[in-house]
Amino acid sequence: MASSLPRLLIGATAAAGLVVPLGALPAMADVEEGKKIQILGITDFHGRLDADGIGTASVIERERAAFDGGEAATTLLSAGDNIGASIYTSSAQxxxxxxDYLNALELDASAVGNHEFDRGLDDLSDRIVPRSDFPTLGANVYKEGTKDHFDALPASHQYEVDGVKVAVIGVVTQDTASLVSPDGISGLEFGDATEAVNDEAARLEALPDAEKPDLTIVQAHLGPDVTDSVDGAKGSNREFAKLVDDADASVDALFFGHSHKKMALEAPVPGTDRTRPIVQADHYAKAVSKLVLEADAEGNWNVDTNEVLATKGEDYDSERVTKAKQIIADAEDVAKEKGSEVVGEITEDITRAEKDGKEDRGAESTLGNLVADALKEGASYTQLEEADFGITNPGGLRTDLKCDDIYNDEKKCEVTVAELNGVLPFANDHGVVTMTGEAVTQLFEEQWQPEGASRPFLHLGISDELDVVYDSTAEAGDRVKSVKVNGEDIDPNREYKVATLSFLAAGGDNFAAFATGTFEQSGMTDFEIWQKYFEENSPVSPDKKERQADAALDVISNGTVDATLTGSEDEPTNFAVNLNADEKVTGPVTYGVSGLPEGFEVDYGEHAGDNGDGARIDEIPAGDSDYPFTITAPEGAKAGEYPFTVSLTADPEHPFWDDNPMPLVHTVEAAVTVPEDDPSDDPSDDPSDDPSDEPSDDPSDDGKDDDGKGKDDNGKDKDGKGTDDKGRLPRTGAELATALGVALALIGAGAASVYAVRRRSQL
Incomplete structure (x- = not known):
């Protein structure tokens, strides 16, 4: 409770131990005009028992003490996800x-969040709820096939705050069914949040006057991705927009969570000319929301104060803060003993994807791919057969591995048990799903989430055995263009063994294709596999190669650049990559020849790369541009055709992934021919073999042609051109086997199209 004075419980729905007989309720007077109530809120705390946890307790206590209505007129509420995805200080126990920390702060009520279901229903109902001194509310959490509330989660909680009858209704996002392991919530359904709020609000409004709430507050574990305006917020999340627009007019304030944003806005109340506050207190103990409401003469509540208060560095002296500090200190002692063990080390930071300074679950990351590598290798630590590859979800990655993050007293870049647990805190069961190649391809289609999901795209982490190409602009169901396993196209009819987590294996995060397979548990958790992987493989480095690529970003695939290979009839040893660009393309881009036998040389001229392997184009200009190169066969090369491949792709040292203008490799195959010896070249038939023809015997022979150019020892002009009177190449020359002067499309619309993931380094 927020006050040191006892609160009077007015009523609750379907929760043992939370209902006071209605006959025991006293009659209460209407709220007088000018009465103020302070509502302090947290959300998405996620077990942050650290300095920010101390700051949160301090801000709460400071605002309680400073409120001019007195501490008794303050209530403390949470919009859910108090636990789960926690730092090791909390998750270790x-x-x-x-x-215990929330109990010490006397939290009055909390909505249930999706993470409260992480360890399943038995843990929620048998451990979490009984340990909590506050009710956990879930108005839209029903027993399967009914509208009966799950016993441990009442729809609302009623209590008195300084003479004001308060009702709190709690709901959780309907996406919860896909955000936690389906096996852990078997027997439950998550209904429409707005309908549940309105059903409970109608029930409360129908109570006798002595029991009807004076102030109704919604705590909703769902939230917008945009919080700078009401219209922007509503446009970013339909579930949120519906609750804001359609929640019953008897609801006086709406508190939100789940999207990890801060918000302090007001929105119209349907059917009235009034507004009501819509509030969210950020996440991870970074802030506390402060809402002060004042009653008017009609019994309505108007906003006096609506702000979000930062907690960093705050330290307030009070009995509750002292108690909270002790809980944190005790937890840290236990965690440091358990978590300080050094498991391995990293060579550099291994991180989640990031955009605008925030985690981006829609992009590839070195951490996601590393976890997938660990899951794949992890099958070999168990009784299971070896997996073909591993796959993980981005939402399971809760922090980064950084060299400068020091948990206790380990050395820089050393990794402890606690730090590894921070990455994978959910204790999912590890195992292998046996599924068809067709189902695997469908998994990558399912990265595009169903309409209305909290995120439109979730980028799966995949192990090194996999290469995937998709086209984000293609129609749904036809976005995945290529899936390769160890360089070979995936067989839609073959069964593959996919190492993953129980959460995904059961179809979590809307990856339903996993559920078509058979899941065998390894008997180890994801964290145990993760820890052993570091023990076996340290030091661990990030693999900076892109394992999934978007063809829509590729300037050749999307038609911005037309690339062809051309040869020359006049100079058959020479040919060029021709690029015709609609607009300037910032590189770097490389092209090169591969597949030639040892001894063949390729001269890329002024575009040769620093390492001598291929050529580099720093920028593709608008219009036509040619990039020539020459192939020369070694002296004595046998006559015949020698196939080779010309490849064009982004530079291997390209510093970015998702805005890479050429994430795919574009190739064309050609051949050079070393011709058969011509009888006219036989020394015995060549007049030059006559001693009288030797240059040393002819004073007039100065080693020059009639045109005055010098020759080398092979009879070639010193400018590299042959002098054969028939215009043929010398034996040491080469020519394109393909029709000279005919352009070969590196990437076209027909059979010439080649999709292959480019495997390149990121700085």
């Missing part, structure tokens, strides 16, 4: 210290 399955978040029990976090519940």
């Amino acid at each position: 399955e978040d029990a210290p976090t519940i």
Whole structure:
């Protein structure tokens, strides 16, 4: 409770121990005009028992003490995800210290969040709820096939705050069914949040006057991705927009969570000319929301104060803060003993994807791919057969591995148990799903989430055995263009063994294709596999190669650049890559020849790369541009055709991934021919073999042609051109086997199209 004075419980729905007989309720007077109530809020705390946890407790206590209505007129509420995805200080003891911390701060009520379901229903109902001194609310959490509320999660909680009858309704995002392991919530359904709020609000409004709430507050574990305006917020999340627009007019304030944003706005109340606050307190103990409401003469509540208060560095002296500090200190002692063990080391930071300074679950990351590598290798640590590859979800990655992050007293770049647990805190079961190649391809289609999901695209982490090409502009169901396993096209009819987590294996995060397979558990958790992987493979380095590529970003695939290979009839040893660009393309881009036998040389001229392997184009100009190169066969090369491949792709040292203008490799195959010896070249038939023809015997022979150019020892002009009177190449020359002067499309619309993932380094 927020006050040191006892609160009077007015009523609750379907929760043992939370209902006071209605006959025991006293009659209460209407709220007088000018009465103020302070509502302090947190959300998405996620077990942050650290300095920010101390800051959160301090801000709460400071605002309680400073409120001019008095501490008794303050209530403290949460919009859910108090636990789960927690730092090791809390997760080392399955978040029990976090519940104790919230009890110490006298939290009055909390909505249930999706993470409260991480360890399943039995843990929620048998451990979390009984340990909590506050009710956990879930108005839209029903027993399967009914509208009966799950016993441990009442729809609302009623209590008195300084003479004001308060009702709190709690709901959780309907996406919860896809955000936690389906096996852990078997027997439950998650209904429409707005309908549940309105059903409960109608029930509360129908109560006798003595029991009807004076102030109704919604705590909703769902939220917008945009929070700078009401219209922007509503446009970013339909579930949020529906609740804001359609929640019953008896609801006086709406608190949100789940999207990890801060918000302090007001939105119109349907059917009235009033507005009501819509509030969110950021996440990870970074802030506390402060809302002060004042009653008017009609019994409506108007906003006096609506702000979000930062907690960093705050330290307030009070009894509750002292108690919270002790809980944190005790938890840290336990965690440091368990978590300080050094498991391995990293050579450099291994991180999640990031955009605008925030985690981006829609992009590839070195951390996601590393976890997938670990899951794949992890099958070999168990009784299971070896996996073909591994796959993980981005939402399971909760922090980065950084060299400068020091948990206790380990050395720079050393990795502890606690730090590894911070990456994978959910304790999912590890195992292998046996599924068809067709289902695997469908998994990558399912990265595009169903309409209305909280994120439109979730980029799967994949192990090194996999290469995937997709086209983000293609029609749904036809976006995946290529899936390769160890360089070979995936066989839609073959069964593959996919190492993954129980969360995904059950179809979590809307990856339903996983559920078409058979899941065998390894008997180890994801964290245990992760820890052993570091023990076996340290030091661990990030693989900076892109394993999934978007063809829509590729300037050749999308038609911005037309690339062809051309040869020359006049100079058959020479040919060129021709690029015709609609607009300037910032490189770097490389092209090169591969597949020729040893001894063949390729001269790229002024575009030769620093390492001598291929050529580099720093920028493709608009219009036509040619990039020539020459192939020369070694002296004595046998006559015949010698196939080779010309490849064009981004520079291997390209510093970025998702805005790469050429993420794919574009190739064409050609051949050079070393011709048969011509009898006219036989020394015995060549007049030059006559001693009288030797240059040393002819004073007039100065080693020059009639045109005055010098020759080398092979009879070639010193400018590299042959002098054969028939215009043929010398034996040491080469020519294109393909029709000279005919352009060969490196990438076209027909059979010439080649999709292959480019495997390149990121700085």
